[in-house]
Amino acid sequence: MWRAVLDRVRAEFDEMPGLQVTRDQARAFFGLPEPASAWVLERLAKDGFLFRTAGGHYRRRQSGF
Numbered sequence: 001m002w003r004a005v006l007d008r009v010r011a012e013f014d015e016m017p018g019l020q021v022t023r024d025q026a027r028a029f030f031g032l033p034e035p036a037s038a039w040v041l042e043r044l045a046k047d048g049f050l051f052r053t054a055g056g057h058y059r060r061r062q063s064g065f
């Protein structure tokens with residue numbers, strides 16, 4: 001189940017290259033409860049797919065960062 005959620009969120013960031021969301025925005029955008037949305041964002045950041053900006057937004061990491 002978690003692999004499917006991670007893949008879906010990853011696909012959203014792939015489809016919208018400029019997408020950046022806060023934890024609250026991610027919860028609403030992806031339709032996940034708070035603990036799950038925070039876990040997904042942190043997991044994708046830990047995996048190197050996303051990074052967290054100084055303003056608290058999560059963005060897709062581009063190659064070369």
